[in-house]
Amino acid sequence: MTEAVQNVSQPQIQVENLNLWYGEKQALKNVSMQIPKNSITALIGPSGCGKSTFIRCLNRMNDLIKDCRIEGRVLTEGKDIYGPNIDVVDLRKKVGMVFQKPNPFPMSIYDNVAYGPRIHGANRKDLDGIVEQALRSAAIWNEISDRLKSPALSLSGGQQQRLCIARTLAVKPKIILFDEPTSALDPISTSRIEDLIINLKKDYTIVIVTHNMQQAARISDYTGFFLMGELIEFGQTRQIFQNPREKSTEDYITGRFG
Amino acid sequence: MAREQYVQQLDLLRESMFSLGEIVELAFKDSMIAVIDLDVKLATKTLALEAEVDKLEEGIETSIFDLLALQQPMASDLRLIVSALKITADLKRILGLSMNVAKIPGKIEDGHIKPLTDTRKMADIAIYMLENSLKAFKTQDAELARAVAARDEEIDKLFYAVWVELIEMMAKDTSIISKATYLLFLIRYIERIGDHCCNICESVIYLATAERVKLN
Numbered sequence: 116m117t118e119a120v121q122n123v124s125q126p127q128i129q130v131e132n133l134n135l136w137y138g139e140k141q142a143l144k145n146v147s148m149q150i151p152k153n154s155i156t157a158l159i160g161p162s163g164c165g166k167s168t169f170i171r172c173l174n175r176m177n178d179l180i181k182d183c184r185i186e187g188r189v190l191t192e193g194k195d196i197y198g199p200n201i202d203v204v205d206l207r208k209k210v211g212m213v214f215q216k217p218n219p220f221p222m223s224i225y226d227n228v229a230y231g232p233r234i235h236g237a238n239r240k241d242l243d244g245i246v247e248q249a250l251r252s253a254a255i256w257n258e259i260s261d262r263l264k265s266p267a268l269s270l271s272g273g274q275q276q277r278l279c280i281a282r283t284l285a286v287k288p289k290i291i292l293f294d295e296p297t298s299a300l301d302p303i304s305t306s307r308i309e310d311l312i313i314n315l316k317k318d319y320t321i322v323i324v325t326h327n328m329q330q331a332a333r334i335s336d337y338t339g340f341f342l343m344g345e346l347i348e349f350g351q352t353r354q355i356f357q358n359p360r361e362k363s364t365e366d367y368i369t370g371r372f373g
Numbered sequence: 374m375a376r377e378q379y380v381q382q383l384d385l386l387r388e389s390m391f392s393l394g395e396i397v398e399l400a401f402k403d404s405m406i407a408v409i410d411l412d413v414k415l416a417t418k419t420l421a422l423e424a425e426v427d428k429l430e431e432g433i434e435t436s437i438f439d440l441l442a443l444q445q446p447m448a449s450d451l452r453l454i455v456s457a458l459k460i461t462a463d464l465k466r467i468l469g470l471s472m473n474v475a476k477i478p479g480k481i482e483d484g485h486i487k488p489l490t491d492t493r494k495m496a497d498i499a500i501y502m503l504e505n506s507l508k509a510f511k512t513q514d515a516e517l518a519r520a521v522a523a524r525d526e527e528i529d530k531l532f533y534a535v536w537v538e539l540i541e542m543m544a545k546d547t548s549i550i551s552k553a554t555y556l557l558f559l560i561r562y563i564e565r566i567g568d569h570c571c572n573i574c575e576s577v578i579y580l581a582t583a584e585r586v587k588l589n
Contacts, residue, residue, distance in 0.1 A: 329445055356447050358583030368447045370376040 127152040127290060127320040128173060133187035135168060135177065142168045144344040146187075150337070155312060155321045157331035157352065160341035161372065166324045169341065170292050173322065174210035175203055191290065208235060211283035215295040217275035219267035219282075224250075224259055227267045227278055231286035245285055252318075253281035254311045273304025280311065291315065293323040297330065309334050328368055332356045340364045379444050383453065386436050390457055393429045394507040396422055397464045397471070401503060401566065404474040405496045408559060409489055411478045419475040426468045433461050452583060456576040460510060463569040463576075467503065470562045470569075477555050485556070486542065486549045492556070495531045495563045498524055502570035509574065515581040518574035522588035528567040535560050 128150040135143035143165050150156050158166040168177065175196060177183045189196045196206055208231070219227050228246045229237075237245060246263070250256040255277040259270070267278055276296060283291055293312065297305040312321060313334055325331050331338055332352060339349040340361070348355065348364045359365045366372050400422045407416035437458050440446055446454050502521050509517040539553045539560075571589040578586050 328447065332447070354583075357451060359448050365448045369450050370379065372375055 125152060126150055127154075127191060128322070129188075129190040129193075130172075131188040131190070133169070133172060133189065134185070135165075135172065136182075136184045137180065138182040142344050143172070146344075146346045148339060148346060148349055150320060150322060152320050153316055153318075154336040155316050155323065155334055156337040156339065157335035158322065158324045158339045158341060159326075159328060159331050159367070160347075161367065162326075163343075164341040165344040166339075166341045167294055169346075170294055170322055170324050173290070173292055174207050174212055176212065178203065208286045209288055210290045210292060211286065211288035212292040212294065213276070213279050213283055213296050215298050217272055217279050217299070219270070219275050219278050221266070221268060223264045224267050224270070224278060225263040228281050228285045231282060235286055246281075249281040249285040250278075252284050252315070253277045254307065254314070255281060271304070273300050273307060276300060276304070276308060277311065280308075280315075284315075288319065290320045290322070293321065293325075295324055295326060298326060305330070328356075340367060342367070379440075382436060382440060382444070383450060386433065386440070386453070386457055389429060389433050389436070390460065391507075391511060393426065393433060393461065393464055394510070396426055396429065397468045398500075398503055398507065400426070400468055400475075401471040402500055404471040405500070405563075408474050408477045409493060409496075411481055411484065413478050416475040416478040420472060423468065423472055426465070430461055430465055433457065437461075449580075452580045456510075456580040459576045460573050463572045467566050467569050470566050474559060474562050477559060481552055481555055486552045487538075487556075489556075491531050491535045491538075492560055492563070495528050495535070495560060495567075498528050498531075499563050499566045499570065502528075502567055506570045506573040506577065509577045510580070513577065513581040515578045515584075518577040518581075519588070522571045522574040525567045525571050525589070528564055532560050532564040 126149040128148070130146060130148045130150075133143055133146040134141065146165075146169060158170060160166045171177045172185065172189055173191075173196075177185065185197065191210065195201075196210075220230060222230075225246055228249050229242050232242060232245050247256065247260075250259070255274060258274060259265075259278075267275065270278060276299075280291075280296075296312075297308050300308065309330065312323065315321060316336075323331075323335065335352045337349065338352045338355040340347045340355065340359075340363075342363055348359060348361045350360070355364065356368060359368065400419055403415055403419040406412065407419060437454055440454055444450075502524055505517060505521045508514070509521060536557065539557055543550050543553045568589055575586055575588050578584055578588075
């Protein structure tokens, strides 16, 4: 582990000695990380390095996987999300997630965004405002405001992904996790999502897993490099991409790997 | 090893930089011999090096632009490319100043107005600085780069001493003004070359450590 970013004054997410096994196989080895509030943290590393497994620990998505065992602590705002008395549904409201493939529900654009607030008991008369606000924040309102009742699946891939971001924003999370959010999108849609993520930083703490190193370099404040289940290096993005401390980080980001 | 073609392009860039450094070093050394000995023949030979340097520099710039545009270099690769671009510009200026030096012998007839003892000292230090800043680039040696840059002060001191001496000589004997002016230009060229060597040292330190320093 590196010394950089070891002592963030009030981290939004604090991970301490996280170990994770899928059956016999250990997928995360003693990972510790402090993620500052209102920042974008990119996680990079080759396939199978543990970065997606790691991000899924941050809202307990791995709970759904059989034979998955976790040790260590993950604190958000000082509270261990693996501790007793944690309501996982409430946790996932606070820690939203956007996936690689846009996955809108097979319903209207409006209902996609309203879905979360409805199940969390939002007042019917507030819904229109919540939906509009979320769609505006996700930078898609202007494109679809006249067809909110159209099926979400009629949108383009890039629009669907922004709709999924709006759906996440609608339940007012504190943290948003992005798992390769643009890998299925064309360059223009990718740029839109990147701009959007940068804009969201002022209100949310963002963690993004990406295979695209230029994307990590372009949008993130901090970067973590994973290799074979270990967090090899974590630091300011500017430092990681100009002067990595670890040779394996250097080899990976300069493409010398393998 | 992955990205073989890219790695080869970086190696080629390094090699071209070394070649550029060697020619510029030769040009500066020979121009100094030519001006001290007033050897017009050697001066003419030196002036012919400019075309070769121009060609090399153009090739280096093209490969740097290609690498930046097509390969998205990162980490130490990025630092190599950025420092190569900056060092190329400094070497180009050193070459230009050496060409100015090499033009002086053709303009001075019947010997210098004074023995060029201090000027020679300045040139020796500048040659040391050029040689060793390029060596530091080759070996990515930040310590050597710092040590080299520290010697610039000696050149500056000699520069002011010779400057004052020449002004005093001109005040006493106006018939030497033309020749003395060439010598004033000469020491100014050497002093500037020292500064460009300091710039090269700064680039070497960035290359080796990612630290940005001002040594000049």
